[in-house]
Amino acid sequence: MELLHHYTTSTYHTLRSDAVQRTVWQMSVCEVGFSHEFVLRGILAIAALHLAHLRPSRKEFYIARGMMHHQLGLRMATGLLPAMNEENCTPLCVFAALAVMFAMASPRTPEDFLLVNDKGLADWMILMRGMNSILDSSEPNLFAGPLGLMFQSGHRRFQLRSSEPFMLGSPHDDQVLLLQQRILDSCVDPERGNAYMGALAEVRKSLTVLFAYAETYEGSDAFIWVFRTPEEYFVLLREQDQSALCIFAFFCVSLHRLSGHWWAHGWSIHLMSQIYRLVDEEHRWWIQWPIDQIGGLRALQDFS
Structure with missing residues (x-):
């Protein structure tokens, strides 16, 4: 009761x-x-x-x-x-x-x-x-x-999330497309490439909704990514694959918007700290933008 x-x-x-x-x-x-x-x-x-x-x-x-x-x-x-x-x-x-x-x-x-x-x-x-x-x-x-x-x-x-005209010109797009190109340039396995691109496309949509509706952004806007992302991507994430971790870092930007909720507080920085620890020096450059979006390296250092 x-x-x-x-x-x-x-x-x-x-x-x-x-x-x-x-x-x-x-x-x-x-x-x-x-x-x-x-x-x-x-x-x-x-x-x-x-x-x-x-x-x-x-x-x-x-x-x-x-x-x-x-x-x-x-x-x-x-x-x-x-x-x-x-x-x-x-x-x-x-x-x-x-x-x-x-x-x-x-x-x-x-x-x-x-x-x-x-x-x-x-x-x-x-x-x-x-x-x-x-x-x-x-x-x-x-x-x-x-x-x-x-x-x-x-x-x-x-439906709005999946509308291509809605996505064009979003402020994060250049960064997402840069990550996409870096992954494609370094990936030689077509199956892995499909998993990466499927996950990154869904992260891009979540970020688009985030920047368009920051004041009304909800957990469902972020976690619909879970429904739409290929299963193969989560296998790579569990294996701590470098490109999969970089995509996950971009998803952490969506989580950061939820930090005002008691149930989500701290998760974006907690996960980004782990990602930063697990990726090599080259891939740390790949995730500089999402790190900046959640407060920069100082936020990760203060958290740890």
Whole structure:
């Protein structure tokens, strides 16, 4: 009861910047949770981590509660993926969004790479990518469901993200295209090249939305990259491939815009510090622009 009360009076307000979206997350998302236990578990989990953030003296207690609720919800949601239908597609999407924020709000280790770990993709990544192949066919149900306005808004932003005329002339484009040329010049494996270019194209779109809508930029604008990027790229990222790390550095610029949210705070600099440590001297020059965008080398030194 404490966790649910905290979510409906405080946590919901920290999950989105837009006032209308906040109301959806306060009211409609809870209503979905009352009929789908895994969503309710996700709500309680993120509320627990928010309380851990606000009450350091009881931090371990709330983290333990949050982990318990998240793992139970994740198990239920993952089990439903093969049977995704018009009844559970909206709840699954809501839980996936909560899972992303939970992953970012969870205590991190110095080696935490957010998207991948020593076993492969992170659990929340597996959930999100597992939904990708079914989401297109579920759009009518999502739009007509209890969170229809939220999904329609996201769909409009996605269409804009994919509009080539919208992308032309964006201030980051010269830097993205320079990285693209450097990667192409150094890559001799066509399969790797396709993975790099697929990932970089999606990062470019995320950055375009970031610079066009900086004041209303949301986590969904950044993490749609996870849905659209080829699986092969994440294999290369897990292997700490130099070009894959450079592309990830550009993605960190998108994450940096989310730093004002308690659940995302510090991630861009944390990840950039790891990337800078892992790349060689030549590739450090390749990522000078994203480093500058998050505060420069001084920010990385102060963080470490």
